[in-house]
Amino acid sequence: xxxxxxxxxxxxxxxxxxxxxxxxxxxxxxxxxxxxLCRDESGRLAALELEHYPGMAEAEIARVAAEAAERxxxxxxxxxxxxxxxxxxxxxVLVIAASSHRREAxxxxxxxxxxxxxxxxxxxxxxxxxxxxxxxxxxxxxxDDAAQRWxxxx
Amino acid sequence: xxxxxxxxxxxxxxxxAWVRERVGLTDETVTPPAGTATIADLVRWLxxxxxGYELAFENxxxxxxxxxxxxxxxxTTIAGAREIAFFPPMTGG
Numbered sequence: 001x002x003x004x005x006x007x008x009x010x011x012x013x014x015x016x017x018x019x020x021x022x023x024x025x026x027x028x029x030x031x032x033x034x035x036x037l038c039r040d041e042s043g044r045l046a047a048l049e050l051e052h053y054p055g056m057a058e059a060e061i062a063r064v065a066a067e068a069a070e071r072x073x074x075x076x077x078x079x080x081x082x083x084x085x086x087x088x089x090x091x092x093v094l095v096i097a098a099s100s101h102r103r104e105a106x107x108x109x110x111x112x113x114x115x116x117x118x119x120x121x122x123x124x125x126x127x128x129x130x131x132x133x134x135x136x137x138x139x140x141x142x143x144d145d146a147a148q149r150w151x152x153x154x
Numbered sequence: 155x156x157x158x159x160x161x162x163x164x165x166x167x168x169x170x171a172w173v174r175e176r177v178g179l180t181d182e183t184v185t186p187p188a189g190t191a192t193i194a195d196l197v198r199w200l201x202x203x204x205x206g207y208e209l210a211f212e213n214x215x216x217x218x219x220x221x222x223x224x225x226x227x228x229x230t231t232i233a234g235a236r237e238i239a240f241f242p243p244m245t246g247g
Contacts, residue, residue, distance in 0.1 A: 122246025
């Protein structure tokens with residue numbers, strides 16, 4: 001199973017990605033998907049601008065995906081991350097994990113998102129609703145803690 | 155076999171997000187002085203190159219680095235590196 005990793009400016013279709021992942025494997029019993037959307041922070045934001053490190057973004061997500069594939073018996077794994085200007089309500093990131101049983105799919109998707117947030121070289125900058133350019137979003141300690149919990153022996 | 159040259163090799167540096175803004179460049183090619191062995195050494199030298207660099211690295215423990223597109227720590231050796239990136243903690247996802 002080779003994870004599919006894509007870094008792209010354009011939007012993605014969750015249904016189409018899920019169908020592509022499951023279409024030629026009838027032994028899949030569970031598919032878990034997570035989509036991260038741009039929110040407007042109660043009207044404060046006009047958009048988020050996502051900067052990335054081309055090359056490393058793909059490589060780093062692929063490394064995390066390979067770790068997930070080693071840790072859980074998966075039938076398929078997809079990670080898509082967008083860059084550029086993304087408006088509230090639009091999709092930013094997609095993770096899909098497929099396996100025979102639900103537990104592995106849930107955990108692998110959760111793991112992939114936690115590590116993607118702390119290791120994939122992307123940076124968000126706010127564009128404010130009043131038309132001005134806001135600041136860079138600061139990394140959250142919560143995200144580090146979320147990634148850290150996978151380090152514990154399970 | 156000949157020994158690897160002790161001449162410092164030229165190195166591509168790339169910057170992202172607010173590190174890029176403070177340095178004022180997206181990338182540059184530099185030749186660090188002899189004895190620049192680790193990421194921390196490189197940062198120390200960069201900070202001596204001007205106000206923008208000083209500001210970008212004013213809190214060294216915050217700025218992250220990658221060597222040839224793999225995460226690196228301050229103590230990581232830069233020998234043989236082609237491209238070194240500096241950037242803030244990541245906020246994707």
